[in-house]
Amino acid sequence: MPVSVIDSPLARKLAVFVALPDADLAVLSALFVRRRRFPKGRDIVFEGQTDQSANVLASGWVCSYKVLNSGARQIVDFQIPGDFLGLRSVLFRTSDHNIEPVTRIEASEVTTSDLLAAFDTNPRLATAVLWAASRDEAMVVEHLVGMGRRNATERMAHFRLELGARLRLVGLADGGGYACPLSQYMLADALGPSAVHVNRVLRELRETGLCTFQNRRVTFHDHAALVAMCGFDKTYLDHDGPLLA
Amino acid sequence: MPVSVIDSPLARKLAVFVALPDADLAVLSALFVRRRRFPKGRDIVFEGQTDQSANVLASGWVCSYKVLNSGARQIVDFQIPGDFLGLRSVLFRTSDHNIEPVTRIEASEVTTSDLLAAFDTNPRLATAVLWAASRDEAMVVEHLVGMGRRNATERMAHFRLELGARLRLVGLADGGGYACPLSQYMLADALGPSAVHVNRVLRELRETGLCTFQNRRVTFHDHAALVAMCGFDKTYLDHDGPLLA
DNA sequence: CGTAGCTTTGATGTAGGTCAAGAAATGTGG
DNA sequence: CCACATTTCTTGACCTACATCAAAGCTACG
Numbered sequence: 425m426p427v428s429v430i431d432s433p434l435a436r437k438l439a440v441f442v443a444l445p446d447a448d449l450a451v452l453s454a455l456f457v458r459r460r461r462f463p464k465g466r467d468i469v470f471e472g473q474t475d476q477s478a479n480v481l482a483s484g485w486v487c488s489y490k491v492l493n494s495g496a497r498q499i500v501d502f503q504i505p506g507d508f509l510g511l512r513s514v515l516f517r518t519s520d521h522n523i524e525p526v527t528r529i530e531a532s533e534v535t536t537s538d539l540l541a542a543f544d545t546n547p548r549l550a551t552a553v554l555w556a557a558s559r560d561e562a563m564v565v566e567h568l569v570g571m572g573r574r575n576a577t578e579r580m581a582h583f584r585l586e587l588g589a590r591l592r593l594v595g596l597a598d599g600g601g602y603a604c605p606l607s608q609y610m611l612a613d614a615l616g617p618s619a620v621h622v623n624r625v626l627r628e629l630r631e632t633g634l635c636t637f638q639n640r641r642v643t644f645h646d647h648a649a650l651v652a653m654c655g656f657d658k659t660y661l662d663h664d665g666p667l668l669a
Numbered sequence: 670m671p672v673s674v675i676d677s678p679l680a681r682k683l684a685v686f687v688a689l690p691d692a693d694l695a696v697l698s699a700l701f702v703r704r705r706r707f708p709k710g711r712d713i714v715f716e717g718q719t720d721q722s723a724n725v726l727a728s729g730w731v732c733s734y735k736v737l738n739s740g741a742r743q744i745v746d747f748q749i750p751g752d753f754l755g756l757r758s759v760l761f762r763t764s765d766h767n768i769e770p771v772t773r774i775e776a777s778e779v780t781t782s783d784l785l786a787a788f789d790t791n792p793r794l795a796t797a798v799l800w801a802a803s804r805d806e807a808m809v810v811e812h813l814v815g816m817g818r819r820n821a822t823e824r825m826a827h828f829r830l831e832l833g834a835r836l837r838l839v840g841l842a843d844g845g846g847y848a849c850p851l852s853q854y855m856l857a858d859a860l861g862p863s864a865v866h867v868n869r870v871l872r873e874l875r876e877t878g879l880c881t882f883q884n885r886r887v888t889f890h891d892h893a894a895l896v897a898m899c900g901f902d903k904t905y906l907d908h909d910g911p912l913l914a
Numbered sequence: 915c916g917t918a919g920c921t922t923t924g925a926t927g928t929a930g931g932t933c934a935a936g937a938a939a940t941g942t943g944g
Numbered sequence: 945c946c947a948c949a950t951t952t953c954t955t956g957a958c959c960t961a962c963a964t965c966a967a968a969g970c971t972a973c974g
Contacts (some may be wrong), residue, residue, distance in 0.1 A: 490810070490811075490814050492814070492818050492819070492900055493900045494818070494900070496818040497818075498813065498814040498817040498818045500810050500813060500814070512803050512806050512807070513803075514803075515796065515799050515800045515803050516800075516803060516807075518904070520807050520810070520904070520905050521810070551760065554760050555760045555761075557802075558757050558758075558759075558760045558761060560806075561757050561805075561806045561809065562757070562761075562765050564806065564809050564810055564813060565735070565745050565765070565766070565809055566735075567813055568743065568745060568809060568812055568813040568816060569735050569737070569743040569745070571813060571816040571817055571861070572743040572816055572861045573737050573739070573741040573742075573743045574737070575929075575930090576929080576930070607951085607952065607953090608952070608953065608954095609951095609952080616816070616817045616818075616930095617929095617930065617931085618930075618931055618932075619952090619953090620930090620931080620932080620933095620954085620955090621929085621930055621931070623953065623954060623955085624930090624954090624955090626953095627954085627955095655737055655738045655739070659763070659765070660765050820961075820962095821961080821962075852919090852920065852921090853920075853921070853922095854919095854920080862961095862962065862963085863962075863963055863964075864920095864921090865921095865922085865923090865962090865963080865964080865965095866961090866962055866963075868921065868922060868923085869922090869923090869962090871921095872922080872923095
């Protein structure tokens with residue numbers, strides 16, 4: 425088996441939750457055959473669209489968002505390598521959100537029927553994917569809690585820590601920081617405040633020496649203080665090791 | 670087959686999405702044997718708890734919430750008859766939220782293994798339950814969007830319309846309104862504003878003749894105007910008829 | 915029939931929004 | 945590799961939606 429399969433971002437992420445034997449990993453890699461590239465900025469899924477195959481992101485970042493009739497947009501979540509795109513919408517007739525590549529991306533497609541067939545033969549894979557879906561939902565819940573009960577600074581801190589933890593799982597960050605392609609406008613659309621206020625929040629975090637964002641790179645200068653300030657608890661992201669041995 | 674089975678809130682709700690033959694309905698009713706009552710106000714699930722069987726609510730209302738270390742609490746969603754409790758947490762080692770009965774409730778338990786076994790024999794049931802889970806997530810997403818991009822009045826309007834639509838699906842509301850056991854404190858914990866501000870929002874809705882909340886009953890006086898005011902689109906709740914024939 | 919939890923209202927404070935405008939970075943074609 | 949266009953960042957001045965504090969009237973139920 426090629427190293428690249430075992431070492432794909434998806435496999436890495438799932439392995440944290442379910443110990444997957446090589447046979448399962450082989451099935452997993454065979455699932456995602458058709459790999460496509462998409463340019464930055466042009467939506468690849470629209471709200472109301474009705475195709476619905478699932479995709480896994482291989483490289484780059486995307487965001488999932490909704491637009492109100494007022495024109496305001498809310499980014500629900502960002503997806504990074506190893507994340508599913510539109511997994512939740514698979515059972516729906518239509519997608520309930522838009523998906524926009526934040527950077528140039530590569531994504532691998534899998535049809536719903538292939539996925540369900542793989543679940544039949546490799547039940548452990550089904551468990552792993554369902555776990556991934558539950559984790560996605562847990563992230564949305566945590567985001568909702570932040571919108572309701574944290575101020576803009578705490579939300580920013582929490583957001584950066586969460587992304588850092590997620591990127592580490594797929595090998596795209598170390599403890600010190602990570603490359604982050606998001607503009608302040610995108611942060612604003614995701615976290616609620618205006619872009620102007622995002623800027624003020626970033627300055628505050630910089631001036632208090634907690635973390636900086638320069639040259640498209642997030643750097644943690646006092647990780648522990650940041651965690652304490654926003655009450656970040658990463659349990660919902662990795663559950664501290666494989667649940668199924 | 671007893672009428673009560675086909676007419677249970679869960680069966681009613683699922684039927685909107687997937688046409689379930691009597692055989693599936695029979696399996697469904699056989700799943701939920703152990704029915705228990707719980708008093709209002711005392712939590713039945715705690716964040717961090719590790720049992721995780723799934724439950725379906727038979728009567729009454731509950732809320733799912735998280736508490737920050739600051740002490741603030743955010744209600745993520747309310748569950749009404751026919752809704753699953755903690756379905757998402759089934760795959761997790763621990764529950765990531767608390768569940769509190771808003772009224773006295775009755776709930777039926779199903780073990781994870783029984784549920785998965787039923788899916789093997791009745792795949793259509795699995796589809797229906799996965800749909801229910803996706804719908805739950807879509808509601809959380811819509812809640813998140815509202816927190817980020819709607820003001821307090823629009824959120825209240827949207828919340829009431831959503832609950833009205835959900836209650837209609839299980840036969841607990843007509844077009845004119847519904848019985849609602851929530852205090853203004855609970856509305857505040859769910860929608861974000863302070864309880865004092867919730868009161869002012871309610872007054873505004875009353876004085877503009879859109880809808881009222883008296884004697885624990887929500888009444889719509891101008892449903893169309895309310896829908897227009899908050900941009901409510903119920904697609905994510907019922908998808909206008911069964912997806913699978 | 916008291917008391918604890920709800921609801922309602924006024925007065926005042928603040929986080930974050932909006933508007934405006936210049937500086938820096940980034941991308942693009944020649 | 946430069947000139948120009950476009951996006952992104954930064955900061956100041958001012959404003960609004962909502963928070964907080966305080967207090968009085970409900971209402972429900974043990």
